Each structure stands twice: as structure tokens, then as C-alpha cells.
Amino acid sequence: MSSSNPNASSPTGPTDASGEQWGSEGSKHRRKRRLWPLWTLVGIVGLGGILYATDIIMTEGNVPRGVSVGGVDVGSMSKPQAEARLKNQLSDGARAEVEVAAGDMSTTLDPAQSGLSIDWDATIDQAGQQPLNPITRITSFFQQREVGTISAYNDALLDQTLTRVEQELTRDPENAALSIDDAGTADIVDDVAGQTVDTDEVRTAVKDHWLNEQRRVDVDADVTEADVRRDAADDAVEEVVDKVTAGDVIFAGRDDTDGVLRPADMGRIVTFVPEDGAFRVDWNRDAAQEILDEQLGGTEVELRNAGFTGTGRNLNVTPSQDGVLIDWEKTLDPIEEKLLDTAERRHEVTYEEKKATYTTEMAEKASFDDVVGSFTTGGFADDSGVNIRRVAEQVDGAIVLPGETFSLNGHTGPRGEAQGYVDAGIIQDGHADKAVGGGISQFATTLYNASYFAGMEDVAHTPHSYYIDRYPAGREATVFEGAIDLQFKNTFDTPVLIEARADSSSLTVDLRGVKQVEVESDTGARTNFTDPERIELSGDNCSPSSGARGFTVTDTRTVRDLNGGVLSRDTTTTVYDPAPIVSCSG
Structure with a gap:
């Protein structure tokens, strides 16, 4: 009887879940085929681990790959x-x-x-x-x-x-500029904006970007526009330049002579100044006058007062001449209107006749017989005497016409070695010193007093800072080339002749002409005394001195006519510094 038990064993052995029999050779090969991917993977992972470990070991401490x-x-x-x-x-x-x-x-x-x-x-x-x-x-x-x-x-x-x-990287803004060039055309310089940079921003940008490939670091700038821009220059060209250079401006003078202001001249006459966002126009009338005078000067007649030539009192009269002169103010003003007028470019020159104030007839009647003012000083050293005699030679024979002002510096010009002057004593800071031309102040004092007593008008005189006892207190003068001058004006209607003579010990200056006044001097008492200081000097030129007190003094000049009537009375006050007590060392 057959068995129906499903679990009964097969005669060939047990089977797996798929029905294969376990014990057969075929099943073993099939199992191997199914396991080789796993073993391959395990091998790869193992090899990768070995390579990974090897790579770690070999690259330890190196810069990362790539x-x-x-x-x-x-x-x-x-x-x-x-x-x-x-x-x-x-x-x-x-x-x-x-x-x-x-x-x-x-x-x-x-x-x-x-x-x-x-x-x-x-x-x-x-x-x-x-x-x-x-x-x-x-x-x-x-x-x-x-x-x-x-x-x-x-x-x-x-x-x-x-x-x-x-x-x-910083600059101030620059305004536009405008001028008229030598060709008579507008020359415009564009405005330039100003700019600033932030210090911290520059630092950061340089630090961060100095190594970039472009080798360039860009920084933002804070921009400030100019006050006067190019458009203001363009406006000024239209409103001014185009008009003043529209053609020649003619000024018709005498004798068919014209003066012409050409467009090329306008750059000297018309200038532009940046101001408040626009251009201010400046009109140089003197420049226009100078240009025209070169062309019209020949139409004028020189005004010349009568004068004298000769030496001493052997004088010849130089005739006077009435003048015809251009009245430049009336000719040119208002210059801006005349230059801007493009319709009328021709104008008439205005002349003015000038009469000589000292005529030939007056000069022919001139007399130098009277001594109208005179003064004498002395007590100078030998070296100073050389300079005093030299300046006396230069001034002797000078004539001061009515209304003219005499200038000692202007008459002599430079007073150096080339002109015959020598090193001589001076007073420097209250003590003795030397300089070329020393002693000239003695001549100035003598001339000043001669003009004082002649009734001349005192235009400029400067007393010494320290009193010198051979001069009258409050009535003396010093000079210094190019800085301190002695000037007086002849306010009378007759000329005066200056006569100057000096020897080894004295100097006299006379003013000769027609005597018209009598002059008195009243010197006040000395007041407000100040005591000297002590100083110590060294050097070959040092000269010991006991010093002198300073003081204040007044002088009153009274000018009377020849009948005794007072014409003027003027008082001057002079303050003298104390002369220091000098001791020499070395």
C-alpha cells in the first residue's frame, strides 16, 4: 500500500525552498554562482579600504589634492x-x-x-x-x-x-577759465571737479585687492563740482567775447591819425574772473590807453614849463610850451559800452589844452639875487667830509621851480662807491658804526634848515631816532637811500636856486631867489626825559659811549610876509630815544 504523506523523504535527499535537492553537485555550483557578486563586493571594499588607508598614510601632512x-x-x-x-x-x-x-x-x-x-x-x-x-x-x-x-x-x-x-587721489575743484588769446578768439579751459577719498576705504581696498590679476585697485571718490562751470564760460563768450572781438574799434585823432583797438588787443583789456557761479568782467582802461597812446601820442603837444640851463647863476632860460593832451577819461569812458557796441565801432578822441604854469616870460624875469634861506653846520669827521662834499657837488645849482617838489634822494640817485661815496661813520641803534655814504644826514639837516628858513613847504623829513648835539633839537633830518627822503615844495611864484658848498670843517646851503617871507623858529624846552640802557659790544668798530638821555622837544615855525603879517604858524614835536651806554669787549 503506497504512502500519501507529502512530507515523506525523497529517495535522493532533502530539497531546498526552491525544490532543489541539497546534496547534489549541481546545486553546489548554482550556490557558488549566486555568492560571487557578494564576494566581489567584499573584495572591492577591502581593496578600497586598503587604498584609502594607503592614500591617507602617503598624503598625511601634504596640501590637499587638487x-x-x-x-x-x-x-x-x-x-x-x-x-x-x-x-x-x-x-x-x-x-x-x-x-x-x-x-x-x-x-x-x-x-x-x-x-x-x-x-x-x-x-x-x-x-x-x-x-x-x-x-x-x-x-x-x-x-x-x-x-x-x-x-x-x-x-x-x-x-x-x-x-x-x-x-x-585728492584735488580741489578748479573753476573754468576764460580769456581772449592773441588771435582775438576765446580761450576756454574746462572746469575740473574736485574729489576726495575715504582713508579707511582706501586702506581696505588696497589690502583686499592689491594681488588681483589686473594689478588695479578701484576706490570710490566723493566728487565736488567746480563753482564756475564750462557753461558759464560759454555764456560769457556769447555776451562779451563775441562782441568785443567783432571788429576793430577805431578812435579818430587829430591830423588824420587813428588809434585802433584790434580783436587781438582785447585780451589785454578784457579779463574774466570766476565769481559766484559766473564770470565777472574786468575792463582795463589803462591797457587800452597804453595801446592807443602808442598810435596817437604823436598828435599830442608836450606841456613844458620854462626852465634853466647853465651853471651857478649863469643861467639861460629854456622856453615854456603850452600842451595839447588827450583827455583819456573822456575819450575812453565808459570803455565797456564802447567795446561792446557792435553797431558803432568808431569814436572821436577828446583833446585838452594845457597852459604852462611857469612861462618863458616868468623865467626871463626870475632873479636869484636874494638869499631866501641859509644854514651852516660843522664838526664832521674826515671820512664824513668826503661824502658831504660829494653830495654838495651834486645838489649845487639845482633849481626848484614854482610848484615843484625837490627830493634829495631823487636828485642824487644812488649814493654808493661807484658815485664817489666812501665808508664813514653813522649812528646805528644808538651807537657808532660805519657805512658807505655816512655823513649824508648832516647835509640833509643843513638843507632842511635852509628850506625851513626860506619858507618852503615841508613835504617829507624824518628826524634821527637819537639826538646828535651838533644839530638843532627838533629841527634836523636823516635820509636813507630808497627808504627815507628829504622833500620840500616851492609854494611861491618864483624859482629858487640851491647853492651848496663844503670844506674840511663846515657845510653851508643857501636857497637864492626873491625873498617874500620872514621865518622865525621857536624851540621849546626839553621834557619827558628817559634814561639810557647799558649794552656791551665787540668788534673793531666798537666805540665806548657814556650814552645820553632821551627827551621830547617841540619846534614852532612862524612864517610872516615882509610887512610882518603872520602867514602860518606850525608846531612839530620830536621824541628822541635815549642813546645807550656802550662798553666794548674783546
């Missing part, structure tokens, strides 16, 4: 190797000049002189360590990673450079 700095591949290198390569390939570029620009201005800096350099260690360190992530390590074989450079700074050097850079 890293470049400034385009230079340093991946997988040791740090010393990477630093050497970077220095070799990037150092020259890091030393190149850097342009720093702001607005429309730029300048340059030298990195080495500015304390800018590359921190090689920090640059390499920032690449980091070899990654532990196996995927990252694998992709690093195929990808490059760029890391930036890190800079090092010498702040002291950088501060010096940035101070200069800031100055060279």
Missing part, C-alpha cells in the same frame, strides 16, 4: 614644496606695481616699499588638511580647487604709502 593658488597647482605637495613652487611662480607678480584709481585720478604703489607681501605659510595653511571623506578624496583626482593668497602687512610702511596715495 588645490591651486593663483593658478599654480600645489595639490599633494608637502608644505615646503608648495611654498617653494609658489614663491618661484608668484613672487615676481607680487612685486609688480599696483595702480590705485578713484574717479578720474590714479596713482601707483610699489608693494615692497609699501610693506605689502604674501604670507606663504598662511596661504598654504588655508588650503586645509586632506579630507577624510572618501568620496571627496576620489573626486579630488578630477577637480581643481582654487584658494586665495593671504597678505602680510607692515603697517608703518603702508601708512606712509597710503598717505601719499590719498593725496594723489
